[in-house]
Amino acid sequence: xxxxxxRTVRILVGSRKGTYVVEGGPGRRKWTVGPVAHxxxxxxxxxxxxxxxGDLYAAVNNAFWGPQVxxxxxxxxxxKEIATPLTPFGKxxxxxxxxxxxxxxxxxxxxxxxxIEPGPPSEPETLYLGADPHLLFRSRxxxxxxxxxDGINRHPARxxxxxxxxxxxxxxxxxxxxxxxxxxxxxxxxxxxxxxxSGATWVPTNKGVRAPFLPDPNPETGQCVHKVAIDRADxxxxxxxxxxxxxxxxxxxxHWTRIGKPLGDDFGxxxxxxxxxPGRAYFVRLDGSARVTGPGHFQVQEWNDRRRxxxxxxxxxxxxxxxxxxxxxxxxDEFDPAGIYIGTTTxxxxxxxxxxxxxxxxxxxxxxxxxxxxxxxxxx
Amino acid sequence: xxxxxxxxxxxxxxxxxxxxxxxPEGGDRSLLEVHLDSWLKEFGAPGRQTAAADTVxxxxxxxxxxxxxxxxxxxxxxxxxxxxxxxxxxxxDISGTTGTATSLREARTVDILHSIAGG
Numbered sequence: 106x107x108x109x110x111x112r113t114v115r116i117l118v119g120s121r122k123g124t125y126v127v128e129g130g131p132g133r134r135k136w137t138v139g140p141v142a143h144x145x146x147x148x149x150x151x152x153x154x155x156x157x158x159g160d161l162y163a164a165v166n167n168a169f170w171g172p173q174v175x176x177x178x179x180x181x182x183x184x185k186e187i188a189t190p191l192t193p194f195g196k197x198x199x200x201x202x203x204x205x206x207x208x209x210x211x212x213x214x215x216x217x218x219x220x221i222e223p224g225p226p227s228e229p230e231t232l233y234l235g236a237d238p239h240l241l242f243r244s245r246x247x248x249x250x251x252x253x254x255d256g257i258n259r260h261p262a263r264x265x266x267x268x269x270x271x272x273x274x275x276x277x278x279x280x281x282x283x284x285x286x287x288x289x290x291x292x293x294x295x296x297x298x299x300x301x302x303s304g305a306t307w308v309p310t311n312k313g314v315r316a317p318f319l320p321d322p323n324p325e326t327g328q329c330v331h332k333v334a335i336d337r338a339d340x341x342x343x344x345x346x347x348x349x350x351x352x353x354x355x356x357x358x359x360h361w362t363r364i365g366k367p368l369g370d371d372f373g374x375x376x377x378x379x380x381x382x383p384g385r386a387y388f389v390r391l392d393g394s395a396r397v398t399g400p401g402h403f404q405v406q407e408w409n410d411r412r413r414x415x416x417x418x419x420x421x422x423x424x425x426x427x428x429x430x431x432x433x434x435x436x437x438d439e440f441d442p443a444g445i446y447i448g449t450t451t452x453x454x455x456x457x458x459x460x461x462x463x464x465x466x467x468x469x470x471x472x473x474x475x476x477x478x479x480x481x482x483x484x485x
Numbered sequence: 486x487x488x489x490x491x492x493x494x495x496x497x498x499x500x501x502x503x504x505x506x507x508x509p510e511g512g513d514r515s516l517l518e519v520h521l522d523s524w525l526k527e528f529g530a531p532g533r534q535t536a537a538a539d540t541v542x543x544x545x546x547x548x549x550x551x552x553x554x555x556x557x558x559x560x561x562x563x564x565x566x567x568x569x570x571x572x573x574x575x576x577x578d579i580s581g582t583t584g585t586a587t588s589l590r591e592a593r594t595v596d597i598l599h600s601i602a603g604g
Contacts, residue, residue, distance in 0.1 A: 169524065169569045169599040170558040186554070191562040214561035 114438065115180060116446055116467070117161060118454065119148035119476035124163050126181035127467060133444050133458035138469040142184050143175065147217070150433055153480035154223040154232075161480070162232070162248070164218035172218045174234065174248055180480075190234060190242040191215055193253035213238050220433070222278040225285040235275035239266055239292050243304065254304040257290060262326060269293035269329050269348075276432055277333045281340050289333065289343075289358060296328040297345070297358055310358035315349040331374045332432040333358075336410075338383030344408065346376040346432075351388055353410060364408060365390075367415055370399065375435040379443030382460060384410040387418075387437070387445055389430040397427035397450075405447065407461060418461035428453065433476030440481070448474030517544065517589060520596045528554040541572055542585040544595060559597060560585065569600045 116127040116136070123141040147166040154160040161177040163184065175184045194212035216237040224231025224243075232244040234251065240258050242251040257275075266273065277291030288300045289310070296311040314328045329348035336342035345352040351365030351373070365371025365388075372393035378386045386408045392399035403424035407416045429450030438444040442460035449455070452471040457464045516535040523532055530552040538544035542564075549556045559570055564585070566572065571580045572587075573596040579587040580600075589595065 168603055169567065170528070171561060171567055189557070191557070212563055214563050214565070 114444075115153070115480040116436075116454065116456070117151040117153060117181070117476075117478045117480060118448060118471060118474055119151040119163065119433070120448075120452070120472040120474050121147055122472035124148045124151050124165075124181070124184075125469075125471060126161075127454070127469075131440065133438075133440070133456060134465065136456070136467045136469075138467065139181060142177075142181060148475060149217060150220050150476045150478075152221050152223065152478050155480075156223060156226055156229045157247075160247075162221040162223075164221055164234075166217040172215060172236070174218065174221070176248060187248040188244070188250055189215070189218075190236065190240075190251035190253070192240070193255070193258055215240065217272060217274065219274040219276045220278055222280065225280050225282065227285055233278045233280075233288075235278050235290065237275070238268065238273035239263070239275050239295065241275055241278070241290060241304070256300060256305045257298060257307050260298075260307060266292070266295045266326075271432075277330065279333065279335050279343075282335075282337060283340055287357075289335075291330040291333050293331075294327065294329045296326045297330050297333060299358055310354075311361070312359065313354075313361035313363070314345070314347050314352055315363070317349055332376050334376045334378040334386060336378050336383060336386070337380045342384075342410065344376050344378055344386035344388075344410075346373045346388055348372070351376075351390075351408070353386075353408070364413070368406060372396075373430070374432040375430050375447070377435045377437045377445070379437035379445070379460070380439055381441035381443040385460075386410070387435060387461070389428075389435060389447060391429065395427070397429045399427075401425060401427065403428050403449075403453075403455065403464075405445065405457075405461060418457070419464060423464060424453075424455075424466075431475055433478075434474060436477045436479045438479040438481050444479065446477045446479055448477040450474065515593065517592060518594045519544065519548070520594065520598075521548075522598045524599060525555065525558070525597075528552060528558055530555055538589050540585065540589055541574070541579065541587045541595070544589060545585065569602045571598050571600045572596070573598070 112131050114129050118125040123144045126139045127136050129136040143165050148163055150164040152162050159180050161181055163175045165173045165175050173186050174189045176187050177184045192215050218236050220235040222233040230247050234242045241254040244251045274293045279289040281287035286303045291297045298307040299310050300307045309326045311328045315322050316328045319327050331346045333343050333345045341357050343354045350363050350371040352361040353364050354361045370393050373389050373391045376388050388406045390406050402421045405418040434448045436446045445457040447455040450473045454467040516537050519534050519536050521530050521532050536547050574592050
């Protein structure tokens with residue numbers, strides 16, 4: 106593994122069996138895979154903190170011994186456990202059975218950690234963390250301690266929330282780059298919410314997103330959002346991969362418009378939007394039943410929001426097979442043209458260094474990949 | 486197969502539980518022989534040791550006192566054994582029956598292991 110070269114690009118891979126840091130140069134065609142860390146653990150997310158170059162955070166989930174937040178301060182050469190939040194409902198537990206029965210269940214402990222989001226540059230010590238069961242936490246001391254964000258954790262509708270197949274995960278956390286008090290979250294089987302006051306209060310933001318699996322297909326909440334990406338050149342615009350299709354919003358998630366219909370089945374999990382390409386978003390469409398790329402080859406769909414059109418980025422002959430991609434499985438970098446990075450559930454790591462014109466795989470068979478993110482030469 | 490703990494298996498933990506000089510109140514007894522899963526070395530706990538405790542909960546409290554990084558690894562923060570942790574008292578799996586409330590007054594050995602799971 107190369108040491109802190111200012112031109113080094115790092116792909117951070119969270120897999121079913123550990124964490125990998127993959128290093129390359131700005132050409133983004135030659136890569137060196139570092140040794141595995143957190144071996145044997147499910148690592149749902151690994152992310153760099155652009156405010157503190159060299160700092161990485163990992164959401165490490167151990168089936169036997171529970172979750173841990175781990176941090177590296179040297180680009181992944183070594184890792185150390187830091188504070189892991191606990192369920193905020195512990196003191197309210199009721200071990201006795203009451204006549205209400207299931208309405209008052211024993212509170213669940215914190216299950217898997219799903220997403221770690223560094224705060225804005227103006228708050229250099231802030232981190233956000235999303236976890237199962239549908240919990241949001243904030244640290245104001247870089248992970249030495251965590252506070253539950255009660256505005257969403259104790260939302261009045263919470264009793265009606267239920268988990269999706271992947272659990273009750275809070276997997277999307279977005280901070281408006283212009284206004285750090287404005288936050289957005291995405292919760293599986295619940296939908297998206299926006300806060301204008303640093304998380305004190307939240308409003309659901311799911312208008313226009315269908316929920317075909319519910320009796321009322323157009324509810325206020327209950328949509329199963331899979332992932333949302335913000336358009337960093339226009340932070341009022343968001344791209345959403347939902348269980349019910351692919352959507353765009355141009356008004357801070359107040360309204361959503363389905364864009365995926367021309368693709369037919371517009372199911373999927375992952376979406377990303379690069380800084381260098383305003384109005385572009387990348388989706389990996391999956392078969393809604395099999396949850397792998399349906400046509401028998403690896404494919405990426407590019408949405409052009411200005412032309413309101415779709416483009417397929419790969420030849421069907423390039424990578425034949427059925428590939429799965431999870432919600433954190435796609436990332437883009439800070440270059441122009443942007444690099445696109447996609448990890449699959451069968452352990453291939455696809456890289457395009459030129460906004461989708463050419464593609465290659467990193468020459469290493471990873472375990473099934475949960476998450477991909479990129480730390481660019483500037484650190485984030 | 487993992488068995489969930491019964492709802493009453495997890496009395497609250499905290500300073501109210503009294504241990505005197507490393508021994509439980511109530512008289513002298515042989516020390517328990519405790520065998521810990523080798524995977525727990527990651528959290529600083531060696532595989533074999535002795536301890537005194539009246540219940541499994543008390544034993545886990547003592548182990549967490551000795552090895553603070555064990556906290557929330559064998560039991561979660563609601564006080565229950567984790568789903569894939571099995572505790573054997575003199576060879577009997579108590580994970581799905583009396584759980585951490587199990588008495589150790591007549592016990593000689595405790596094994597704390599992970600269950601067969603994963604892939």
